[in-house]
Structures are given as C-alpha cells and as structure tokens.
Amino acid sequence: MATLTIDLNEVLRLGVPRAIILWLAAIPSLREREHELAALEPHEAAEFAALLTPQTAAELFDGLNPYVTGYFLESLAAGQAAKVIGWIHPDEAGRALREIPTANRHSILELVDEAARQPIVDALSWPEESAGAWLQPALAVVRTGQTVADATGSLSNTSSSTRASYIYVTDPDDTLVGVASFRDLVLASPETLVESVMKTDVVTATPLEDREFAARTLNDHRLKVLPVVDGGRLVGVLTAEDMASVLEEEVTEDAERQGGSAPLDMPYLQAGPFTLWRKRIVWIAVLFAAEMYTGTVMRAFEDELSTVVALSFFIPLLIGTGGNVGTQVSSTLIRSMATGQVGIRNLPRILGKEVCAGLLIAVTMAALAGLRALTLGVGYEVGLTVAISIAAIVVWSSVLASILPLVIKKIRLDPAAVSSPLITTLVDGTGLVIYFTVAKLLISALQ
Amino acid sequence: MATLTIDLNEVLRLGVPRAIILWLAAIPSLREREHELAALEPHEAAEFAALLTPQTAAELFDGLNPYVTGYFLESLAAGQAAKVIGWIHPDEAGRALREIPTANRHSILELVDEAARQPIVDALSWPEESAGAWLQPALAVVRTGQTVADATGSLSNTSSSTRASYIYVTDPDDTLVGVASFRDLVLASPETLVESVMKTDVVTATPLEDREFAARTLNDHRLKVLPVVDGGRLVGVLTAEDMASVLEEEVTEDAERQGGSAPLDMPYLQAGPFTLWRKRIVWIAVLFAAEMYTGTVMRAFEDELSTVVALSFFIPLLIGTGGNVGTQVSSTLIRSMATGQVGIRNLPRILGKEVCAGLLIAVTMAALAGLRALTLGVGYEVGLTVAISIAAIVVWSSVLASILPLVIKKIRLDPAAVSSPLITTLVDGTGLVIYFTVAKLLISALQ
Numbered sequence: 069m070a071t072l073t074i075d076l077n078e079v080l081r082l083g084v085p086r087a088i089i090l091w092l093a094a095i096p097s098l099r100e101r102e103h104e105l106a107a108l109e110p111h112e113a114a115e116f117a118a119l120l121t122p123q124t125a126a127e128l129f130d131g132l133n134p135y136v137t138g139y140f141l142e143s144l145a146a147g148q149a150a151k152v153i154g155w156i157h158p159d160e161a162g163r164a165l166r167e168i169p170t171a172n173r174h175s176i177l178e179l180v181d182e183a184a185r186q187p188i189v190d191a192l193s194w195p196e197e198s199a200g201a202w203l204q205p206a207l208a209v210v211r212t213g214q215t216v217a218d219a220t221g222s223l224s225n226t227s228s229s230t231r232a233s234y235i236y237v238t239d240p241d242d243t244l245v246g247v248a249s250f251r252d253l254v255l256a257s258p259e260t261l262v263e264s265v266m267k268t269d270v271v272t273a274t275p276l277e278d279r280e281f282a283a284r285t286l287n288d289h290r291l292k293v294l295p296v297v298d299g300g301r302l303v304g305v306l307t308a309e310d311m312a313s314v315l316e317e318e319v320t321e322d323a324e325r326q327g328g329s330a331p332l333d334m335p336y337l338q339a340g341p342f343t344l345w346r347k348r349i350v351w352i353a354v355l356f357a358a359e360m361y362t363g364t365v366m367r368a369f370e371d372e373l374s375t376v377v378a379l380s381f382f383i384p385l386l387i388g389t390g391g392n393v394g395t396q397v398s399s400t401l402i403r404s405m406a407t408g409q410v411g412i413r414n415l416p417r418i419l420g421k422e423v424c425a426g427l428l429i430a431v432t433m434a435a436l437a438g439l440r441a442l443t444l445g446v447g448y449e450v451g452l453t454v455a456i457s458i459a460a461i462v463v464w465s466s467v468l469a470s471i472l473p474l475v476i477k478k479i480r481l482d483p484a485a486v487s488s489p490l491i492t493t494l495v496d497g498t499g500l501v502i503y504f505t506v507a508k509l510l511i512s513a514l515q
Numbered sequence: 516m517a518t519l520t521i522d523l524n525e526v527l528r529l530g531v532p533r534a535i536i537l538w539l540a541a542i543p544s545l546r547e548r549e550h551e552l553a554a555l556e557p558h559e560a561a562e563f564a565a566l567l568t569p570q571t572a573a574e575l576f577d578g579l580n581p582y583v584t585g586y587f588l589e590s591l592a593a594g595q596a597a598k599v600i601g602w603i604h605p606d607e608a609g610r611a612l613r614e615i616p617t618a619n620r621h622s623i624l625e626l627v628d629e630a631a632r633q634p635i636v637d638a639l640s641w642p643e644e645s646a647g648a649w650l651q652p653a654l655a656v657v658r659t660g661q662t663v664a665d666a667t668g669s670l671s672n673t674s675s676s677t678r679a680s681y682i683y684v685t686d687p688d689d690t691l692v693g694v695a696s697f698r699d700l701v702l703a704s705p706e707t708l709v710e711s712v713m714k715t716d717v718v719t720a721t722p723l724e725d726r727e728f729a730a731r732t733l734n735d736h737r738l739k740v741l742p743v744v745d746g747g748r749l750v751g752v753l754t755a756e757d758m759a760s761v762l763e764e765e766v767t768e769d770a771e772r773q774g775g776s777a778p779l780d781m782p783y784l785q786a787g788p789f790t791l792w793r794k795r796i797v798w799i800a801v802l803f804a805a806e807m808y809t810g811t812v813m814r815a816f817e818d819e820l821s822t823v824v825a826l827s828f829f830i831p832l833l834i835g836t837g838g839n840v841g842t843q844v845s846s847t848l849i850r851s852m853a854t855g856q857v858g859i860r861n862l863p864r865i866l867g868k869e870v871c872a873g874l875l876i877a878v879t880m881a882a883l884a885g886l887r888a889l890t891l892g893v894g895y896e897v898g899l900t901v902a903i904s905i906a907a908i909v910v911w912s913s914v915l916a917s918i919l920p921l922v923i924k925k926i927r928l929d930p931a932a933v934s935s936p937l938i939t940t941l942v943d944g945t946g947l948v949i950y951f952t953v954a955k956l957l958i959s960a961l962q
Binding site for chain 2 (some may be wrong): 130201250287326332339356370373377381388389390396398399414420
C-alpha cells in the first residue's frame with residue numbers, strides 16, 4: 069500500500085507534469101482533491117494548470133464538484149481555461165461552465181478547440197436541472213445482427229473502464245432495442261447473436277426529465293447505468309456515480325430550503341458572508357412581513373392584554389409549541405414526498421393520520437400547559453384558557469403542516485419551500501387569534 | 516417491450532409459483548413492489564408466501580426496504596417465515612429480522628434451516644448502524660499466484676451478476692493484497708498472473724465503522740463495490756446499491772431529527788397516529804419544558820409590560836425572526852457537516868463568516884423593524900428598542916446556531932438533533948431577556 073504524502077504545494081514545487089500523477093494516486097478522495105484545489109491562489113492555479121496533461125485533467129475533474137471546477141477555471145486566463153476545458157469530459161465541462169458568469173463562459177468557449185467545443189455546447193443546451201445535462205456517451209453500442217464476439221471486440225477498443233458496464237443494442241436507425249450486461253457477453257458463446265443474449269425490457273429516462281427523477285429511477289431499479297432515449301433513439305447514458313451526486317445535491321438543496329434559505333449552490337466553506345446574506349435575506353424579509361401580522365393581532369387585543377397582563381406570559385409558549393408541532397409534521401411529510409413514498413393521492417390518509425396524532429399531542433400538551441399555568445399562579449380562568457388554546461393550536465398546526473406541502477406540490481412548486489420558518493410564522497399569527505378568541509370566551513373580566 | 520399488467524391480487528388468483536415470476540418482470544420498481552407487499556392482509560401474505568420459491572424470494576427481497584420485508588415476515592406463521600428467511604440473502608434477512616420484536620425474531624430463527632441460520636446470526640451480530648450489518652460475501656476472490664484465466668474461470672461459476680464487478684486478490688491467510696476490475700481481466704492475456712493486473716492501493720472499510728461513513732467513502736471514491744477488511748483480512752464487500760439505500764435512510768433520519776422528531780424508522784404511510792405521537796411527544800415535551808422559561812421571563816418583566824403594553828406587540832415578531840435566522844444557519848451548517856465538508860476544525864472560520872452574515876442581516880432587519888414600529892404608532896422609544904433588540908437577537912441567534920451543531924458533534928451526538936424547534940425554543944427565552952433588558956435601558960417610563 070502506498071504511504072505517499074504529497075499535496076498541491078509539493079506538486080507546484082516539483083513543477084513537472086508527472087507530479088500530478090503522483091498526487092492523484094496519493095489522494096483518491098474527491099472531497100480532499102476539491103479542498104486542495106479550492107484553496108489555490110489564482111497564480112498557483114495558473115501554475116498548476118500549466119502542469120496538467122489531457123490525461124491528468126480528465127482524471128482530476130471526473131466527478132469533481134462542478135462549482136469547484138468552475139471556480140478553478142475562472143481563476144485562469146481564458147486561453148488557459150479553454151485548453152483545460154478541452155481535456156475534460158464534455159458533460160463535466162458543461163456543468164463546470166454553468167457555474168461561470170455568462171460573459172466569461174462565452175469568452176472561454178470561443179477559445180476551445182473546434183472539435184472539443186461542439187459536445188460542450190450540446191451539453192450546455194440541456195436545461196440545468198434536466199437529465200440531459202448529465203448525459204454521457206453510451207460507449208458500448210452494437211447493432212442488431214452482430215455477434216457476441218463483435219460486441220466484445222468493440223468493447224476492447226473503448227478506453228473508459230467505468231462506463232461500459234452494459235452493452236446497448238440498437239437497430240439501424242439508433243432505436244434502443246435491448247441491453248446486455250458485460251458479464252452476460254463474457255459468459256455467452258462468441259458466435260451467439262446479441263439479440264439472443266439481450267434483455268428487451270429496458271428501463272430508460274428521457275433527456276428533458278428532471279435529473280432527480282432520473283436519479284430515483286436508477287436507484288429504484290438498482291441499476292449502475294440508465295440509458296437515455298429521445299423518441300426511442302439512444303442518446304446517451306446516466307451513471308450511478310453521477311446520479312449519486314445529483315441526489316446528494318438535491319438533498320442539500322432541500323435541507324437548505326427546509327431551513328428557510330435559498331440553496332447556496334456552492335460548498336458552504338466557499339460562501340462568503342455577503343453570499344450567505346443574499347441567500348437568506350429574501351426569506352427572512354418575507355417571513356418578517358408575514359410575522360408583522362402578529363403585531364396587528366396583539367394591538368387588536370390591547371384592551372384584553374392590559375386587563376389581564378398574565379395572558380401575555382403564555383404567548384411565546386403557545387405559539388412556540390404550535391410551531392414545533394407543525395415543523396415535526398411538515399419535515400417528516402416533505403421528506404416522504406421527496407423519496408416518492410407519498411403524494412397528493414394520499415391526502416385523505418395523511419390528513420386523517422395527522423389529525424389523530426395531533427389530537428393525541430393536543431391532549432398531552434393541554435395537561436402540561438394547565439399544570440404550568442397553575443405553577444405560574446395565574447388563576448383558574450387563564451389556566452383553562454391556556455390549556456384549551458394549546459390543544460386547538462396543536463391540531464390547527466398539524467392540519468396546516470400536513471396540507472400545505474401537498475398543495476405546494478400540486479401547484480408544481482417545491483414542497484421543501486414549506487420550511488420550518490414558514491410554518492412557525494404562519495402558526496404564530498393564527499395561533500394568537502385562537503388564543504385571544506378563547507380568552508374572550510372564557511375569562512369573565514374580558515366579557 | 517412488455518406491456519404486462521399484473522398485481523399481487525392477480526398473482527393470488529392465478530395461485531401458481533410462476534405468477535410471481537411474471538409479476539417481478541412486470542414490476543421492476545422496488546418502490547412499487549414495496550407498496551403492493553405492504554398492502555397485503557395477513558391471510559393474503561400467507562397465500563403469497565406459499566407461492567414463493569427460493570429463486571423468486573431471493574429476487575423479490577433483494578434491496579427491498581427491510582421494514583417492509585420484516586412487516587411481511589411478521590404477518591406469516593413462524594414456520595412459514597423461517598422457510599422464506601432461508602431463501603433471502605443472509606445480510607438482507609438479518610436487516611429484516613432486526614425490524615421484528617426480539618421474541619418473534621428468535622422463534623423464527625430457531626425454525627430456519629441449520630445451514631442458512633449461521634450466516635444470518637453472523638449478520639445480526641454486527642451493530643445495527645455498522646458497515647458490518649451490510650456485509651455481502653466477496654464473490655470473486657482469487658489467491659496470489661493464480662492466473663487471469665483461473666480468475667475468469669472461477670467467475671463463471673459464481674451465480675450473481677451484480678456483485679462481481681471486481682476481483683479481489685488475497686494471500687493464503689486471506690489478507691487483501693489487491694483488486695482488479697472484471698474488465699481488466701477480460702482485456703489481459705489469460706496466462707498473466709493476477710498480481711500483474713491488480714491495483715494494490717485499495718480503498719477499504721472496516722466492519723465496525725459507521726455505515727454512513729462507509730457509504731460516503733464509497734461515493735467519494737466513485738466505487739461500485741467497497742471491500743471490508745477486519746485486521747487486514749477480507750471479510751466481505753459493501754455494494755453501491757446498498758450504500759445508496761443507507762444514505763437515503765440516513766438523510767431521512769436527519770430530516771426527521773431536524774424537524775424535531777425521533778426518526779420513524781419505517782415508511783411514513785405505515786406509521787399510525789400512535790406511532791407518530793410516540794416519535795414526536797418526547798421532543799415536544801422537552802421543548803415545552805424549555806419554553807416554559809419564557810413565562811418566567813415574562814412574569815419577571817410584568818411591571819414593564821403593564822407600564823408599556825405596546826412592548827408585548829413585538830414579542831412574536833422579535834423571537835420569531837430570531838428563530839428563523841437561527842434555523843437558516845443551523846440547517847445549512849448541519850447539512851454541510853453531514854456531507855463531510857465541514858467539521859469542528861473549521862469553527863473559527865464558520866463563526867467569523869456567520870457573525871459577519873448575521874451583522875448584515877441584523878442591519879437589514881433593524882431598519883425594517885424600526886419602520887414597522889413607526890407604522891404601529893408606538894412612539895420613538897419603543898421603536899428604537901425594537902430595532903436594537905432585533906439586531907442583537909439576530910446576531911445572538913446566528914452565533915448560537917453556528918456553535919451548537921459543532922459542539923454537539925464534538926461530544927459525539929448527532930448534529931441533526933440541533934433541530935429547528937430546538938433553535939427557536941432556545942432563541943425564544945434568551946431573545947426575551949435581550950428585548951426587556953434593552954427596553955429597561957432605553958425607555959424612560961421604565962427607568
């Protein structure tokens with residue numbers, strides 16, 4: 069086993085292309101490579117790029133976070149960036165270039181070799197979130213009528229060891245008619261026709277479908293490679309490795325949306341304070357505007373509040389608990405929707421389940437809240453008001469948090485936008501209305 | 516392409532083992548198989564189990580959600596369950612049995628065939644969250660000194676088409692010394708020694724390490740199979756398909772924890788209201804207890820509240836916004852920690868970044884809050900108090916939310932437990948203290 073320790077500074081000191089080969093061998097982890105690459109100063113990036121060869125560039129950027137690749141390319145002069153771009157897989161190059169502002173992107177692309185440019189332009193032509201943006205060439209394709217020997221022969225000529233797990237069989241107009249695993253071919257006798265080895269019932273994706281959907285199809289069918297067909301014609305494949313990064317990125321975006329931010333679209337450590345501010349301030353301001361409603365509610369009940377000051381003691385407790393229950397419900401539900409387990413078709417079942425669970429929680433919380441009111445010594449009327457209000461708020465919050473994500477999905481927005489901050493904000497205002505209404509009905513001094 | 520439509524009810528009507536083969540071919544999606552299986556009544560489950568053969572059982576349960584498999588087995592008589600268990604891959608059988616209460620599990624295991632039982636008991640012996648619980652046999656193992664021809668010959672004898680993407684080379688005492696891809700072997704000449712084809716720098720996992728950590732290693736190195744070694748000896752492999760389900764499950768658990776629940780550990784639609792109550796009530800009650808502190812704070816400032824009732828108008832707005840900012844910070848940070856991008860080593864950098872971003876947000880919110888106070892007509896003093904308080908609360912909340920997940924991780928708990936509800940609850944009480952302290956300093960009527 070190798071016990072080489074070499075980092076990018078050492079590579080720059082050595083100053084020869086071979087040093088990059090050693091570094092790649094010593095650092096097999098993509099995450100570590102990304103960390104080192106992102107830490108380079110612009111002049112170091114230029115020095116490093118000068119040492120890259122077509123082979124080391126292809127290996128280095130294969131599977132790397134497109135943001136990190138884009139960031140690296142952006143720190144180079146356009147001509148140097150164009151040279152490196154020409155050595156990267158076109159689909160990876162396309163994704164990295166999407167991270168670069170349009171003007172720079174075009175000035176780099178113009179300088180890329182004619183031959184290398186077209187596939188990159190093609191990759192860039194698919195919408196950013198589509199399966200098409202992750203297309204890789206289907207390396208091992210044979211025509212109907214060929215034999216197993218022909219197929220294995222053509223395989224030996226392909227250079228990539230990772231993408232050719234399956235052989236795709238097409239008819240003369242490129243329509244995909246079947247698939248055979250590499251292993252099937254090896255175990256079959258060489259003179260057999262590929263048609264007799266192949267499986268015809270092929271799971272496929274289309275280039276315009278959502279990349280997350282395609283990634284889930286691949287996982288769900290336990291495939292290593294998913295062929296992509298456009299009107300029946302085989303246009304490329306999606307690999308399990310790439311789809312794993314797609315899912316990872318989608319999960320990160322969902323987590324960020326759930327926390328009430330816009331997705332960062334870059335590694336956290338690369339994001340400066342101003343970027344963080346920009347990704348967060350829109351939602352915070354929107355929620356602030358929504359939350360302003362609580363002030364209006366409170367002022368509307370100003371007389372009640374000055375008559376029974378003790379009422380205000382319970383405001384944070386009541387609306388806080390309502391928000392907590394709503395967050396529990398929405399977070400569980402949204403994750404079930406993201407994994408495709410639950411959809412709008414399940415609304416009645418979900419609502420029934422959540423109302424029942426909400427009632428159980430309401431009873432428990434009413435008992436606890438009543439006890440708390442007694443210990444604060446606020447009297448029987450306020451105690452009863454608090455107990456009834458918390459029960460009503462918990463049930464209301466459960467209903468709101470179970471319906472909202474489904475409705476948002478129905479109108480084709482991302483259910484993850486129903487964030488914890490959104491739920492708590494909505495429950496704050498409406499919870500206060502419930503509380504003061506119950507108070508007016510129950511407390512004699514207020515009547 | 517097949518256009519077969521057949522569901523489990525149809526299989527039961529046909530009542531012959533071959534019907535299951537048709538059903539498996541018609542429904543390649545694991546999610547759909549799970550839905551249909553989970554919907555069977557106990558007597559239907561028994562009928563269906565009677566039609567299973569060793570082959571169809573192995574195919575059906577391969578990669579299925581262990582909870583669904585366990586639920587299915589539990590609805591059978593122990594003898595029938597034991598028969599089916601004997602046909603499932605031992606690692607899958609082990610995970611499904613973990614979902615069954617201990618007493619039932621043992622009565623089923625006792626009835627399993629002697630030969631099939633030992634591997635299952637072995638699988639069950641690894642801790643639930645360890646890589647060991649996902650171990651599969653390394654099917655293609657050759658000894659040093661063998662030739663490429665020996666290796667491909669032994670491959671043809673293995674039955675699984677999915678697990679043998681790589682050949683592992685061991686020395687006579689089972690120590691893993693190298694790995695070669697199936698493809699490397701095919702393209703090498705048959706009389707070559709495996710040592711000259713293999714790569715010796717092998718990325719491995721250990722059976723006792725966390726399954727999530729192993730899954731990330733596999734992704735990070737873009738492997739399809741990750742060998743597991745115990746003291747140097749090859750004890751099995753982890754597959755990319757299995758590790759994809761591990762990550763999916765871990766992400767779901769994190770999302771549930773982030774929402775302030777205990778993980779459900781079962782598909783959402785299978786969870787009844789009482790289960791939901793049980794998974795949620797502990798955190799809700801803990802948070803309620805923590806939130807009770809807000810009542811104490813409010814009562815401590817009762818005089819201030821009755822002197823300037825307008826102060827209470829802003830309570831939900833101030834603590835709500837503080838909670839929202841904290842949730843934004845913690846959710847982004849926790850996700851970055853889950854993907855291994857960020858750790859305690861980055862604390863100074865994170866804190867610096869978050870304090871700066873917090874200050875930017877604080878300034879924006881202070882301006883908005885000041886404006887809001889003017890529109891509510893509460894006077895200059897209260898307006899200034901609100902503006903200063905919200906700025907202080909936003910910064911405090913940012914600091915709390917960036918330190919807490921790292922501290923929790925440091926003491927070896929799951930950072931995802933720093934849920935949105937926990938952050939909002941902590942900010943509620945402390946935010947009130949900040950608010951009333953600022954009010955006492957600034958408002959002349961309170962001095």
